[in-house]
Amino acid sequence: GIKYQPKGWNSFVTVAAFDLTRENVSRTIGNERFQTGEIRSRGIEVEGVASLDSGWDIKLAYAYTDMEIRDDGEGTGGNMPSGVPRHRMSLWGDYTFKTGVLEGFGAGVGARYIGSSFGDDDNSFEVPAATLVDAAIHYDWKNMKFQLNASNFFDKQYVASCFNRTSGCFYGEGRKITGSVKY
Numbered sequence: 001g002i003k004y005q006p007k008g009w010n011s012f013v014t015v016a017a018f019d020l021t022r023e024n025v026s027r028t029i030g031n032e033r034f035q036t037g038e039i040r041s042r043g044i045e046v047e048g049v050a051s052l053d054s055g056w057d058i059k060l061a062y063a064y065t066d067m068e069i070r071d072d073g074e075g076t077g078g079n080m081p082s083g084v085p086r087h088r089m090s091l092w093g094d095y096t097f098k099t100g101v102l103e104g105f106g107a108g109v110g111a112r113y114i115g116s117s118f119g120d121d122d123n124s125f126e127v128p129a130a131t132l133v134d135a136a137i138h139y140d141w142k143n144m145k146f147q148l149n150a151s152n153f154f155d156k157q158y159v160a161s162c163f164n165r166t167s168g169c170f171y172g173e174g175r176k177i178t179g180s181v182k183y
């Protein structure tokens with residue numbers, strides 16, 4: 001991988017490529033634990049982060065993953081493991097007022113895309129992709145930070161993972177709001 005940080009900018013970009021093979025992988029699906037002969041994972045991850053003088057913080061990330069069960073422990077393979085999306089992407093923008101009456105107050109919004117994945121190792125059915133929106137408001141005052149975060153802001157119902165077509169799918173977490181105070 002490489003990391004590039006432009007001189008004079010509070011920002012960086014990273015790019016990482018990988019090609020990994022694991023043998024004798026112990027896996028758990030549901031309550032069943034089993035051995036998989038060999039799994040290969042290769043792909044690329046890209047991330048960009050920038051903090052601009054104007055008060056904007058921006059983050060962008062993308063990952064492409066190509067996984068393959070090369071030997072399922074019974075001498076066959078070629079399928080993608082369940083629950084592994086090929087594409088993931090996220091974008092986050094946050095603005096904080098630097099001067100004026102609202103100095104220290106900020107808000108952010110972002111989106112997460114989780115690509116489709118297979119629901120079982122046989123690749124007999126697909127779990128659909130989902131895009132989720134997150135948001136935050138925060139206030140910096142003296143040495144304290146007050147923050148309120150909302151993940152899955154629009155309370156989108158989506159399938160997060162599966163291990164069996166008939167009874168083994170799970171919905172993702174609904175809207176979740178958390179507050180924090182840091183000193």
